[in-house]
Amino acid sequence: MKVSDWLDEKVLEKVDISQIELPANMSYDGDPDETIFYKEINPCGLFCTENHPFSTVERFGHWYLSRGQDKKAGIHSSQMKWRLFTKDKNIALQTAKGRIE
Helix, strand or coil: CCHHHHHHHHHHCCCCCCCCCCCHHHHHHCCCCEEEEEEECCCCCCCCCCCCCEEEEEEECCEEEEEEECHHHCCCCCCCEEEEEECCHHHHHHHHHHHHC
């Protein structure tokens, strides 16, 4: 099942999907159709494997997933992760850009 189909089913069930967490098998197998925006703050360099603040918007069919980790969390932190599912591309982009700047 595609991510967009699963989200549509949840909407029909009257579930608030804005902050919903995808099932594990779906999040690993469900590659986005398109990555619209990505920004990472990584002052360490290319080879650092630690966590860094980031923000991204990915499209799954007619749904947009805006997700990331707030800049306020700091370098190498695993705190302050967030996500937002929406059908509105502009809201997804504004959220992603606002959280990383």
